[in-house]
Amino acid sequence: MIDLRFALQLGELSLDVDVALPPRGISAIFGRSGAGKTSLINAVAGVLTPQQGHIRVGDRVFFDHAAGINLPIEARGIGYVFQDARLFPHLSVAGNLRYGLNRARGARPVDWGSVIEVLGLADLLARRPHQLSGGERQRVALGRALLRQPALLLMDEPLASLDAPRKAEVMPYIERLAQEFALPVLYVSHSIEEVTRLADHLVIVSDGRTVASGELSDIMSRPEHAPLIGRYEAGSVLDCTVLQHNDDYALTTLRFADGQLRVPRIDLDMGVAVRVRIRARDVALALSRPMDVSISNKLPGRIAGITPREGPYADVAVDLGSTSLRALVTRESCDRLGLQIGTAVWAMVKSVALDSRSVGFNRRPRPDRAD
Template identity: 55%
Template structure:
């Protein structure tokens, strides 16, 4: 278990108030807009930034405690750190970079050189120099170097941010394999909801230097109060499902969840496998009567439990099923015209569903039924603190 309760104030006016607990296994995403404080949080965990007060504990060991005067040196925290850019040593081969991380570790070896090379698919790269590698290949080598330092915790600071979509698609399966096979706790910084959905089991939502929610992904990312973090057009429902049928003729699969089933693009997993479905509120329309002779395949009956009128023309409507809340983004004009209010029975017509099959190793990318376009909220430029790479893949203490 990772316990963080720290505060920090900078002369620039930025303040950090982070109080959350992350699981001791799997990927916990620190999710939020650029400049929200995500990178500062993992720098605090690594030891390169010292908080003003609070504590940091990993698996029962105290890394930092202001009340007890504890501030464990970076090299004794045994934390692996992967940056946005790979920061490989240019004068060394790929094998040399990997061996460097291995040599610096003083911990008992729990993962071997050969295992890391096989897991990340980099055996054919060992003799090459960094300048001959693609961006995705460099990041895989950087991840391997961090793993060979035998870390107890892996910190990943937007490792895919500098890659184009094709390169991201190449490296994501390796991150999934790392997550599934090593069972290593990972704090993963990202402002990409697609990455978070694909990799994470838990999420800490960060905005303006504060962790405003933390918990299972399906709970956190379904909260409408997280609009400042997610963006109005990306708020929705996350469903943990099971694949129950395939229709090869039409290229569709059926997935079931607590309150019913959904027809989705063909999922490349066998019947009985887990799947994660995402339904964005902008892709849900409402009807007062059972929809007949419509093209929308997925229709669920429920009751309106809450309506929140937002600024501008929109309103957020929560539709309660027996165990699930479906979110719908409609216009305020529609609310008045249909006389919608809490207690009104409605049919939720789901126009698009995104599915990730979440396999226990390599996986195929998620598929998405075509949905109407929406302009995402603009994001401020990133203002992360500069860090230098030191042996073992961990960052040095920040200098004032």
Template identity: 50%
Template sequence: MSVSVALSHALPGFALNVGFEAPDGVTALFGRSGSGKTSVVNAMAGLLRPDRGRISVGGEVLCDTDSGLWLPPYRRRVGYVFQDARLFPHLNVRDNLEYGQRFSRRGRRAGIDHVVGLLGLEALLARRPGALSGGERQRVAIGRALLSDPRILLLDEPLAALDEARKAEILPHLERLRDDSRIPIIFVSHSASEVARLATTVVAMDAGRVERVGPAAEVLSDLSAVRTIGVREAGSVLTGQVAAHHSDGLSEVRVSAGSLFLPRFGAAVGARVRVRIEAQDVILARGRPEGLSALNILPGEVIEMRGGTGPGVMVQLQIGADRLLARVTRRSAEALGLAPGAPCHAVVKSVSVARLDVGVVDTVNPGEDQAAPVTAGREQDAPGTAGDDQGAPGMAGDSGEKTR
């Protein structure tokens, strides 16, 4: 179910001018804070009325300023999850989830047991929100939104307020949601690690404009993304297959250029995984180095180099079928004689790759490079929501949303 967005809107400090097509899967709106990401999803939910624009989901037009069409939020069937979960504090988890079902269409209610199992909520059903961790609250908020039977799910930086431990708790559930759901998911984030793990498609945004749209590995590994991400966050995404889990605590991932040895993670042997490698963690050598403690040495070739006003140079390499970014000093690049076409080796320390930077691509079809939805049960329907005309907190009818 494809999503089409074209918006123009005047905001304080800059003008929003965005257009993109999003295929099935998770589409990440990615960029620094203030780039207009939340304004886009607010317009999709009907919480922001753009000066000019057209938005459609699965062929159903939600907004078209040229024809004067404007569906109010409660008729858009949008599930919206915010940075703060906005659960009802006086209701337990089960009651919060069942409240979401009030907004699903009659006869099309999603099974609560399936959603509970998908998001790992079985042990939480009797608890109230005050007794939950931040990651648990966000999982409940996502479950409530799913049970409203939305045609699209909007996640506005749902991990931004969580620490690393809570992110590690929720990310596997979001990966399962990506692979299980047949509805499009728009995921807003300024974290390259989150986007690398979850996104099928990336819409890179800067100052209210779209810089690039494409598959996650291509966009994040491109030199043009550095301006959007920033040099300290720049990195690459390699897709590979888990070859083995070794007794010394390392997991081996086969990528197109060879093997990567990483701190042990939980994916099964044979599973397809994504590995994000930060550019600043890559060392370059013209010949294959010997006598190093680093286990990961991949042969490649320089494609392009780009420097700024500082001492650093960003180098893009072709590594097998993948592309890899390395950040080195200008002095090192000159000493090595790096230039487009030059052969070199990329060296990556195993311990430099955090566990949060390794994610499962598709647990069901490990032979595929991209996550594929595997469950049925939702098709596009005419607009309209059974039940009340006012949305619950965390759904598109909520009236107190932020716009930035």
């Protein structure tokens, strides 16, 4: 477990952190610019020193104010990937990677060949940084950080400087490294798309405080977090598996615990686990099963909660059985339809709303995955 409980005053920012994170997988540190995300991981790295509290990673104590412990940066065994790759321009890709390997502290056995294979670096080893694309540079930076054999990998908005195609290039590598090397990753981002695709655990930071922490699907589904995630980006996250493909219409059918979803075709084999983010604004509600409509995804459920929002909106939670969806509708629609807790409804989700930004590979095996 990663136990972070500390306070840090940095200029006008008062950082108050109190979270326990899982010992492996990607924990996203999410929040708006200036919320304190980077300061949080810099304290974990040892770049900043809190005024009180403790920082523990597994059985190692990085910082404990009461006990007078404050390990220097080089003794913490941290791998750090920044927004810009920060490669040495006079070294080849192989030279940059060896720089990380030569500073390995042996916290985790990460070997050269595994890093090259997982990050797809074999064809890049002889090149210099100026000969690489932005996505390739970030993959090399990831490899250098991994070859230090860190106990913990910190990533500070590593995709923020990349355009959409380069982001799409790098994200599968980040997904795979978390799976292959089984190390904990703290991933800072203000992009809910990145967070939903990559993270297992979500920490929301607002005005210097860690206001929510837990499994991503749980945190995303709570209506009280919508103002922090973004009214039009908040929604639900469903764990699914690929059921079948329809090449004639370029569609894929996904199975989840309470039904099926049709989405634009995704290039994954049957049985592969995926995670789907459904924005509340993309869910419509009906009192009876819609028949003559173009929307393919129609799911029966019952109203589990209605939370009024600022302005004309209300956040409606729909219980599908063992999973739930959220719908952002007007309060007028709630009154007109007579919606209340227990009302039977049909939730409708457009397939076109579930594009590649909403569907991502899920590293965790599903317990109900088909053989």
